[in-house]
Amino acid sequence: MAMAFKMATTGMWVTDECKKSFMDMKWKKEHRYIVFKIDEGSRLVTVDKLGGPTDGYHDLTASLPTDDCRYAVFDFDFVTVDNCRKSKIFFIAWSPTASRIRAKILYATSKDGLRRALDGISYELQATDPTEMGFDVIRDIAK
Numbered sequence: 001m002a003m004a005f006k007m008a009t010t011g012m013w014v015t016d017e018c019k020k021s022f023m024d025m026k027w028k029k030e031h032r033y034i035v036f037k038i039d040e041g042s043r044l045v046t047v048d049k050l051g052g053p054t055d056g057y058h059d060l061t062a063s064l065p066t067d068d069c070r071y072a073v074f075d076f077d078f079v080t081v082d083n084c085r086k087s088k089i090f091f092i093a094w095s096p097t098a099s100r101i102r103a104k105i106l107y108a109t110s111k112d113g114l115r116r117a118l119d120g121i122s123y124e125l126q127a128t129d130p131t132e133m134g135f136d137v138i139r140d141i142a143k
Contacts, residue, residue, distance in 0.1 A: 069107040088122040
């Protein structure tokens with residue numbers, strides 16, 4: 001198995017599938033969102049779920065577990081006040097309060113390595129509760 005990028009601080013590896021899926025989302029618009037997870041046994045960051053091109057932000061939030069951490073990227077399309085169509089990619093570090101302490105620490109220390117492997121992220125959010133990453137929050141940041 002080819003590894004794309006080693007995250008030095010935690011010894012985690014980002015798989016080629018993660019980078020390829022991100023590039024397909026960014027350039028080909030094949031996915032609206034991607035959810036990533038860390039497999040503690042193999043020490044790999046892998047793709048957990050891919051959102052289709054017609055999926056929305058609600059589909060992303062519904063796909064995040066309530067008791068475990070995840071990373072997600074979301075391709076947010078919007079129209080500016082000048083009537084220009086724009087697209088911004090959000091990186092979301094999801095760490096719900098019900099998740100294990102070990103998982104929270106692992107995801108917090110591995111986050112920067114994954115961000116470096118995914119080139120083209122516009123904004124970052126950290127959320128422990130769905131209200132911290134609501135659609136209105138995303139929309140307000142993108143303006």
